[in-house]
Amino acid sequence: MPEPVIATQNLVKSYPVKNASDFVAVDGISFEVAPGESFGLLGPNGAGKSTTMRMIGAVSTRTSGDLAVLGLDPNRYGPEIRSQLGVVPQENNLDMELKVRENLLVYGRYFGLPRARVARRADELLEFAQLADKASAKVDDLSGGMKRRLTIARALINDPRILLLDEPTTGLDPQARHILWDRLFRLKEQGTTLLLTTHYMDEAEQLCDRLVVVDKGRIMAEGSPADLIRRYSSREVLEVRFGSTQNAEVAGRIEGYGERVDVLPDRILVYSDSGENELERMTAAGLHPITSLVRRSSLEDVFLRLTGRNLIE
Amino acid sequence: MSTLSDNTSDGIRSDTLAAAVAQAARTRRYGSWYVAEHRFRVMRSYAQTVLFTAIGSPLVYLYAMGVGLASLVDGNLGDDAVNVVSYLSFLAPALLASSAIAVASEEFTYPIMLGFKWNPTFFGMNASSIQPGQIINGIVISVAARMLLTCAIFFVFMLVFGAVPRPLGFVAVLVALLTGLAFGALVMAYTATLKDDTGQLAMVQRFVILPMTLFSGTFFPLDVLPPYLQWIGWISPLWHGTELSRVFAYGMPEPIWLSLVHVLYLAALLAVGWICARRLTADRLNK
Numbered sequence: 001m002p003e004p005v006i007a008t009q010n011l012v013k014s015y016p017v018k019n020a021s022d023f024v025a026v027d028g029i030s031f032e033v034a035p036g037e038s039f040g041l042l043g044p045n046g047a048g049k050s051t052t053m054r055m056i057g058a059v060s061t062r063t064s065g066d067l068a069v070l071g072l073d074p075n076r077y078g079p080e081i082r083s084q085l086g087v088v089p090q091e092n093n094l095d096m097e098l099k100v101r102e103n104l105l106v107y108g109r110y111f112g113l114p115r116a117r118v119a120r121r122a123d124e125l126l127e128f129a130q131l132a133d134k135a136s137a138k139v140d141d142l143s144g145g146m147k148r149r150l151t152i153a154r155a156l157i158n159d160p161r162i163l164l165l166d167e168p169t170t171g172l173d174p175q176a177r178h179i180l181w182d183r184l185f186r187l188k189e190q191g192t193t194l195l196l197t198t199h200y201m202d203e204a205e206q207l208c209d210r211l212v213v214v215d216k217g218r219i220m221a222e223g224s225p226a227d228l229i230r231r232y233s234s235r236e237v238l239e240v241r242f243g244s245t246q247n248a249e250v251a252g253r254i255e256g257y258g259e260r261v262d263v264l265p266d267r268i269l270v271y272s273d274s275g276e277n278e279l280e281r282m283t284a285a286g287l288h289p290i291t292s293l294v295r296r297s298s299l300e301d302v303f304l305r306l307t308g309r310n311l312i313e
Numbered sequence: 314m315s316t317l318s319d320n321t322s323d324g325i326r327s328d329t330l331a332a333a334v335a336q337a338a339r340t341r342r343y344g345s346w347y348v349a350e351h352r353f354r355v356m357r358s359y360a361q362t363v364l365f366t367a368i369g370s371p372l373v374y375l376y377a378m379g380v381g382l383a384s385l386v387d388g389n390l391g392d393d394a395v396n397v398v399s400y401l402s403f404l405a406p407a408l409l410a411s412s413a414i415a416v417a418s419e420e421f422t423y424p425i426m427l428g429f430k431w432n433p434t435f436f437g438m439n440a441s442s443i444q445p446g447q448i449i450n451g452i453v454i455s456v457a458a459r460m461l462l463t464c465a466i467f468f469v470f471m472l473v474f475g476a477v478p479r480p481l482g483f484v485a486v487l488v489a490l491l492t493g494l495a496f497g498a499l500v501m502a503y504t505a506t507l508k509d510d511t512g513q514l515a516m517v518q519r520f521v522i523l524p525m526t527l528f529s530g531t532f533f534p535l536d537v538l539p540p541y542l543q544w545i546g547w548i549s550p551l552w553h554g555t556e557l558s559r560v561f562a563y564g565m566p567e568p569i570w571l572s573l574v575h576v577l578y579l580a581a582l583l584a585v586g587w588i589c590a591r592r593l594t595a596d597r598l599n600k
Contacts, residue, residue: 112340
């Protein structure tokens with residue numbers, strides 16, 4: 001592996017709590033990200049993803065462990081590291097009192113870039129973010145997807161070596177998500193290193209070369225999406241519903257089906273290389289589910305397998 | 314792995330370090346000005362309000378108090394009503410200092426709340442090469458500029474009204490600036506501690522700024538107040554600023570040590586407020 005651009009080793013972040021032991025948000029996380037790689041932190045809300053991102057973004061001091069971003073220690077080289085990063089935060093912090101293009105202009109200056117260069121770059125980025133015709137609009141008048149694209153454009157104003165994206169598509173409608181993914185793909189093709197957090201498995205599968213599954217501040221598994229699915233799930237999943245009162249009862253009768261059976265409150269999942277075969281076997285045994293669905297295994301299944309819980313609860 | 318930080322002996326890393334250091338160097342140096350630049354751009358969106366209040370308030374106050382009320386005071390006490398000068402000359406430096414306080418109470422309250430909470434631009438700035446202290450510096454710089462403009466315009470009106478008997482009177486503008494910033498820095502530090510505005514800022518306006526204006530020797534000398542109320546003036550930055558302004562504007566008699574106390578007190582408040590605001594901001598942005 002070439003020199004990693006991000007290296008964490010036993011990274012810990014804890015917060016003091018009044019009259020109680022510390023709250024440990026990040027509990028010994030270790031991973032490395034190679035240049036040009038697209039790396040994801042997948043996990044439910046409160047898993048410690050954003051906290052990890054903030055430490056890597058050099059805006060949150062780690063409690064213990066080692067952290068190097070571009071080989072530099074954030075404790076000592078905060079502004080230097082941040083000069084090489086682009087940050088797309090979870091919460092929109094564009095300046096609502098300024099126009100769209102102005103947001104890029106003031107932000108570019110924060111990196112000490114000359115005005116003329118920032119202005120040129122701002123126009124390029126508005127094109128890239130498909131916002132050129134909104135240049136002099138008020139930020140407030142943009143849709144959610146446009147605001148997020150503007151935030152990404154802002155994050156690119158300093159030609160960052162690493163782009164940090166915290167839940168980039170949370171709260172966006174499907175069409176806006178796809179437009180955003182398309183833009184991120186382009187960046188990836190241009191060789192920008194992407195580090196993103198998400199609790200959407202489809203997003204992780206779309207964008208990440210490699211990812212870690214995080215839960216309660218710890219890494220549960222690491223690998224490429226396909227690799228994780230292979231290791232922790234089956235090729236296909238059969239989802240059947242017998243009605244909420246029947247699921248548990250039926251579960252007893254299909255034990256041993258496929259590689260594994262998971263009973264959820266609303267449905268039963270059968271992990272197998274062929275979902276169709278399992279469904280036929282079920283029907284042959286006289287079990288007739290109300291609905292059935294055969295689908296490819298996803299990271300959601302990996303997460304369920306690793307933690308026994310759903311990603312979005 | 315334990316040596317992964319600061320390992321600059323490695324060629325690749327020292328290259329990165331050199332590039333990063335070069336890129337961040339300008340921001341380390343001029344970051345506060347970049348923040349001020351941002352604030353100026355925001356102010357431009359309400360430039361009309363800035364100019365309107367800067368021009369309107371001296372007109373209104375100097376007419377109402379300096380001319381209207383003054384005719385009553387001077388009519389009863391003579392042309393050398395207070396401190397052996399006309400009431401207008403006595404009052405104008407105080408109103409000048411108050412106008413700086415008014416700018417401070419606007420710019421160091423809601424915009425701070427906005428940046429931390431309602432439209433958290435401070436977090437955006439902090440994610441760039443800007444450091445938390447520079448955000449505060451930039452705000453102080455930009456507010457100081459607006460305050461200076463406001464006070465300068467106010468002073469022009471004072472001249473027009475004939476309220477500045479001494480050539481050294483213009484120094485009162487700088488005194489007003491110091492007064493406004495000293496008070497403002499404290500307000501800014503206080504606002505930086507607020508997680509939510511559930512009326513605290515309105516309370517500051519009503520129970521701090523208004524009483525301060527009334528009991529700081531603005532409309533009448535502090536020593537006409539009963540002794541048990543005079544302490545309000547002594548701790549009030551506005552009283553110190555007003556007294557010092559009067560010294561420059563019309564040569565109000567005052568021992569030199571007291572003038573020095575005014576300067577030192579205001580400078581101390583400014584320093585304490587500024588430092589506290591920087592620390593609070595750093596703590597709040599570094600979560």
